[in-house]
Amino acid sequence: MPNAPFQLKLHRFLLxxxxxxxxxxYAGPMEREFREELAxxxxxxxxxxxxVRLLADLAVSIPLQFLREVFQDARHTLRLWAxxxxxxxxxxxxLAIGIGANTGVFSVVNALLLRSLPFQDPSRLAxxxxxxxxxxxxxxxxxxxxxxxxxxxxxxxxxxxxNIGEVQNPMRAHLSYTSWNFFSILGAQPAMGRWFRDxxxxxxxxxxxxxxxxxxxQLFAGDPRALGSTLRADGVPLxxxxxxxxxxxxxxxxxxxKAADYSPGxxxxxxxxxxxxxxxWRQARAAFAVEADRxxxxxxKIGNSEHYPRMTSLQDELAGPVKNASLMLMAGVTLxxxxxxxxxxNLLLARTADRATELSIRSxxxxxxxxxxxxxxxxxxxxxxxxxxxxLFVASWTTSIAAKVQQAPLPTQSYSILDGRVLxxxxxxxxxxxxxxxxxxxxxxxxxxxxxxxxxxxxxxARLVRETLxxxxxxxxxxxxxxxxxxxxxxxxxxxxxxxxxxKGLATVSVxxxxxxxxxxxxxxxxxxxxxxxxxxxxxxxxxxxxxxxPLYATGFVGGPFGFDGHPAKQNSTMVPVFSDYFKTMxxxxxxxxxxxxxxxxSDANVVVVNERFAExxxxxxxxxDHEVTLGSDPPCKIIGVVKVMDYMTDTMDTAHSNQIxxxxxxxxxxxxxxxxxxxxxxxxxxxxxxDTIRSVDAEVPVFGVKTMEQRMADTLARPxxxxxxxxxxxxxxxxxxxxxxxxxxxxxxARRTHEMGVRLALGATPVGLRGTLLRHGLLTVAxxxxxxxxxxxxxxxxxxxxxxxxxxxxxxxxxxxxxFIALIASASIWAGTRRIAQLDILEILRIE
Amino acid sequence: MSSKDRQAESKLPPLSPAFFHILLSLGEGERHGxxxxxxISRRTEGKLKLGxxxxxxxxxxxxxxxxxxxxxxxxxxxxxxxRRRYYRITNYGRKAAQAEAARMRELAQLAxxxxxxxxxx
Numbered sequence: 001m002p003n004a005p006f007q008l009k010l011h012r013f014l015l016x017x018x019x020x021x022x023x024x025x026y027a028g029p030m031e032r033e034f035r036e037e038l039a040x041x042x043x044x045x046x047x048x049x050x051x052v053r054l055l056a057d058l059a060v061s062i063p064l065q066f067l068r069e070v071f072q073d074a075r076h077t078l079r080l081w082a083x084x085x086x087x088x089x090x091x092x093x094x095l096a097i098g099i100g101a102n103t104g105v106f107s108v109v110n111a112l113l114l115r116s117l118p119f120q121d122p123s124r125l126a127x128x129x130x131x132x133x134x135x136x137x138x139x140x141x142x143x144x145x146x147x148x149x150x151x152x153x154x155x156x157x158x159x160x161x162x163n164i165g166e167v168q169n170p171m172r173a174h175l176s177y178t179s180w181n182f183f184s185i186l187g188a189q190p191a192m193g194r195w196f197r198d199x200x201x202x203x204x205x206x207x208x209x210x211x212x213x214x215x216x217x218q219l220f221a222g223d224p225r226a227l228g229s230t231l232r233a234d235g236v237p238l239x240x241x242x243x244x245x246x247x248x249x250x251x252x253x254x255x256x257x258k259a260a261d262y263s264p265g266x267x268x269x270x271x272x273x274x275x276x277x278x279x280x281w282r283q284a285r286a287a288f289a290v291e292a293d294r295x296x297x298x299x300x301k302i303g304n305s306e307h308y309p310r311m312t313s314l315q316d317e318l319a320g321p322v323k324n325a326s327l328m329l330m331a332g333v334t335l336x337x338x339x340x341x342x343x344x345x346n347l348l349l350a351r352t353a354d355r356a357t358e359l360s361i362r363s364x365x366x367x368x369x370x371x372x373x374x375x376x377x378x379x380x381x382x383x384x385x386x387x388x389x390x391x392l393f394v395a396s397w398t399t400s401i402a403a404k405v406q407q408a409p410l411p412t413q414s415y416s417i418l419d420g421r422v423l424x425x426x427x428x429x430x431x432x433x434x435x436x437x438x439x440x441x442x443x444x445x446x447x448x449x450x451x452x453x454x455x456x457x458x459x460x461x462a463r464l465v466r467e468t469l470x471x472x473x474x475x476x477x478x479x480x481x482x483x484x485x486x487x488x489x490x491x492x493x494x495x496x497x498x499x500x501x502x503x504k505g506l507a508t509v510s511v512x513x514x515x516x517x518x519x520x521x522x523x524x525x526x527x528x529x530x531x532x533x534x535x536x537x538x539x540x541x542x543x544x545x546x547x548x549x550x551p552l553y554a555t556g557f558v559g560g561p562f563g564f565d566g567h568p569a570k571q572n573s574t575m576v577p578v579f580s581d582y583f584k585t586m587x588x589x590x591x592x593x594x595x596x597x598x599x600x601x602x603s604d605a606n607v608v609v610v611n612e613r614f615a616e617x618x619x620x621x622x623x624x625x626d627h628e629v630t631l632g633s634d635p636p637c638k639i640i641g642v643v644k645v646m647d648y649m650t651d652t653m654d655t656a657h658s659n660q661i662x663x664x665x666x667x668x669x670x671x672x673x674x675x676x677x678x679x680x681x682x683x684x685x686x687x688x689x690x691x692d693t694i695r696s697v698d699a700e701v702p703v704f705g706v707k708t709m710e711q712r713m714a715d716t717l718a719r720p721x722x723x724x725x726x727x728x729x730x731x732x733x734x735x736x737x738x739x740x741x742x743x744x745x746x747x748x749x750x751a752r753r754t755h756e757m758g759v760r761l762a763l764g765a766t767p768v769g770l771r772g773t774l775l776r777h778g779l780l781t782v783a784x785x786x787x788x789x790x791x792x793x794x795x796x797x798x799x800x801x802x803x804x805x806x807x808x809x810x811x812x813x814x815x816x817x818x819x820x821f822i823a824l825i826a827s828a829s830i831w832a833g834t835r836r837i838a839q840l841d842i843l844e845i846l847r848i849e
Numbered sequence: 850m851s852s853k854d855r856q857a858e859s860k861l862p863p864l865s866p867a868f869f870h871i872l873l874s875l876g877e878g879e880r881h882g883x884x885x886x887x888x889i890s891r892r893t894e895g896k897l898k899l900g901x902x903x904x905x906x907x908x909x910x911x912x913x914x915x916x917x918x919x920x921x922x923x924x925x926x927x928x929x930x931x932r933r934r935y936y937r938i939t940n941y942g943r944k945a946a947q948a949e950a951a952r953m954r955e956l957a958q959l960a961x962x963x964x965x966x967x968x969x970x
Binding site: 052057 | 881883884886898900901902903905908909910933934941
């Protein structure tokens, strides 16, 4: 018999694949039989036949036995659950929220950071930020990109909103100007027609456009005759040469693409590039830095890293605004899941200890430790499985909120849980958490089994494990609480920020004169004057005005290095053209002087209103009146008013551009103009009337952005508000879990030590005294958790500071109040958990014993 | 007869070939697993060879169903290994086997009638 010991060993190894129960019962006989069969098989042929038959038998019987035992255990588990529906329901709920929130947030991370962009070889695409390659002409740009040592290709993109469509039915569309090679760098294929050709981005050849699939359907109802037809974008006729494939809307939901128009000094370009084959990102970044220094030496001298050119992968660039927030949320939900796991571990540990008698009986009846552990793990896996199914609902809810708060930059990046990776993640964390909370009861079983100890579940080390788990929960909860205070405070500050205007009762409607007959020089002012005149005559309208930049929506920066009586200011100022009554309508506060009158707007008088911050740079704001604002060789303008700072930035914490110079809007309608109307009553109710009034002046002018100022602010603040709510929810949920955990541990301890308590009471201890002892003991556990929580909170604070605008590291006061809060809550739950002591009947207890 | 037996008898399950053969073998007397396997193989002239997994899987299930039970008696302690587990048929198992045999008989009769008629037609 060739090498029998090895074959026996192999057979024994294979038997290990049977489930524990079956193995316990039959591994012995099976091994014996194999030994006999082995002895009887002589010759290689017989041996081979024996092994083939054996393997075939194992392949069928192992899964079969597994299924059988899993079903057995599952039935047993369901019976246990039915006995404790509340406890089970709570565990499933906590876990479902943990798994669901994790899966939901992961779907966002997956869409933005993990799923590759829908372009050819997307990992080699780079975004060159704050960098302007030579772009005085098509020739200049294309020569630069062709000579590049580290880039295989590069494109320029500039984006605008434009008016397109019929004269009577104007609409707004997002237009991207691109160099001719835009589509080829992304490797996209047109749905119909062609992309731009080499040379079509040269001046005189560039009246060609590619339209999006959506626009093709909308304007041409999918008619192939769209090719070759003419489309007017801001009045400029463009020949449609191609249709992009469905779902292709890069960049920023573009509706159409036009061949670029180069001009020196245009700083509106974005540059996208593809790395040369064989060039690593590190090499490319180094080469890029050298080139940026060479092309823009003065830029590097600003010393402000924010303005330094940088090369990032296109994926990171697109994920940019939400990347940090998603990572923060991911960290938050991970903590939640950990807390839920430690809570359930504690719960199961208590339950297992309660079942010590049952388990030791089973063990005495021959169930091996492995068999009992297998049953406990099945219980845990079943719990996770049910929770994961419920969690998918939580996840899909989370994703839909995320999609509302922050749309994915590309349509193909839509957040979805119906994705292999996301579902895999859900399964993985479900299994990981069941292992995490299943490991403690399993270890405990080892002890029960080892000692055959009947009902001695309250041993010291078991209690230590439970208390450690509570400490861990307290630690994680303090971290989350501190984080929520930190993010919450940033949010409250943001909401409290004095924006310098009153959003209530303010209606806003935008128009664009681009490409319309009203957009011609000399026709703009009369249009606005007439429209304002009609709006002001509407019943219920208190005042109305117009501005070229609405607060919070100053997307473009227009302005410059304005000075004061020839002295340069420290920073650039934003220039905001406005009509008369602007500050009155906006609810702005005129600190000194007055605002413009109609005559000054009409005559383009050299007068300005400055904001307080600008004025204070040159002395007291009150003294600024009648001084002059200067800008290069432009005629100086007299300051006629000083107004309180108006919040013009979308990112409210960024005050870099908070110097404002308001000028009379003598030639308005340049880009997007917005009428602002202060009304009596609810602004919503006036929106239709105002919109119709504006349309009645000229139906050719597209009217859009029909919103109240409060709606606009809600849109802008939706994201921070969501983060704030999310973090607050995390902290609240963590706190709830911690309370339940502490309460559970204490009331369990009391239940187990009923006899001891009875004896103590009989010996003269008072119930209050006993409860006090337990309280002190419980608070010690909390204190240990709090100690580590402080360290964690400090680290988290630093992490948050880098992730969330305006979030500050946690100060001592916040930390102490968080800990006191936890201690208070813990004391309350310990006191509630020990209330049984007060009701103990000593005689009853001692009699039972 | 216990109430379990009575209840079970009313709905005696059809038996799989492996179960039926195991019951048949045990009908002749108590046996351990390996002996069962050899007996079945002999009885079917090698056509039904139960692998160890399938054999003990079936035994496990039959124990659970109450068709067989473990026996503490040893036929001849001198001849056999004491550590082996022996199984014997229960009353319920005997009834199930009888019911299965009756079913087979009916089936065989039906087949005979059907094909004899078919032959003459």
